[in-house]
Amino acid sequence: FAIFLLTLIQNVIRYRHHASYSIWVSIVYLLVSVLFFIPFLFLFLRLQTRILKRFPRWFWFIVIASAPVFLFTFYILSNITLHSFGYFDHFVDFEYARYYFGREALYHLLMLLGTSLYVFTKKKRNKTIDVFKGRKMITIGLESIEWIEADGHYLNFYTENETFIKRERLSVLAKKLGPNFIRIHRKFIVNRSQIKSKEKEKRDEYLLLRSGKRLKIGQSFKPIHW
Numbered sequence: 001f002a003i004f005l006l007t008l009i010q011n012v013i014r015y016r017h018h019a020s021y022s023i024w025v026s027i028v029y030l031l032v033s034v035l036f037f038i039p040f041l042f043l044f045l046r047l048q049t050r051i052l053k054r055f056p057r058w059f060w061f062i063v064i065a066s067a068p069v070f071l072f073t074f075y076i077l078s079n080i081t082l083h084s085f086g087y088f089d090h091f092v093d094f095e096y097a098r099y100y101f102g103r104e105a106l107y108h109l110l111m112l113l114g115t116s117l118y119v120f121t122k123k124k125r126n127k128t129i130d131v132f133k134g135r136k137m138i139t140i141g142l143e144s145i146e147w148i149e150a151d152g153h154y155l156n157f158y159t160e161n162e163t164f165i166k167r168e169r170l171s172v173l174a175k176k177l178g179p180n181f182i183r184i185h186r187k188f189i190v191n192r193s194q195i196k197s198k199e200k201e202k203r204d205e206y207l208l209l210r211s212g213k214r215l216k217i218g219q220s221f222k223p224i225h226w
Contacts, residue, residue, distance in 0.1 A: 053179030131164035185218035
């Protein structure tokens with residue numbers, strides 16, 4: 001809303017002396033620019049989550065490369081939308097291109113990069129977890145966890161030398177852990193960095209961890225990619 005109001009004021013100040021200027025046209029342009037862009041933001045947000053999950057090392061490269069594609073796609077679709085309302089004679093209007101890429105595209109680019117920063121920092125924040133060793137609560141780094149096993153109402157967290165517990169449902173924890181962990185079975189979650197290979201034995205598939213632990217992949221969780 002702040003960007004909408006600020007841009008409207010700028011348009012009024014900049015174009016009010018033009019005989020052909022209409023504040024209602026500016027309002028329509030800005031409504032399309034703001035409201036129509038919201039689905040693009042949600043789509044970009046979901047895309048970034050998948051990118052961070054599958055290609056964490058290439059996250060910023062892919063995001064920066066895909067942002068102009070999103071902006072150009074939005075320009076074309078918003079141009080078609082305004083044309084259908086009778087504002088342009090053509091589906092692609094070059095005057096509108098000058099208007100959009102002159103300023104609006106910069107605002108949209110900042111919004112896209114803002115969502116990227118949110119997704120990236122959210123991953124960074126989730127680096128530790130509180131678990132128990134006996135009755136003592138301990139905070140451990142997620143990178144130290146090799147795999148997690150559901151055991152009744154509790155979860156067992158296996159590291160290189162120790163085992164910790166926590167009372168929580170595996171399905172709930174799986175949503176909190178982020179892209180570095182993958183659920184492979186109704187009882188198991190595995191740290192992606194600990195996966196050494198995948199093995200097949202008749203109809204069953206297993207993940208072999210770097211520690212030598214062998215975990216079965218559940219039928220409903222196939223195929224497993226890491």
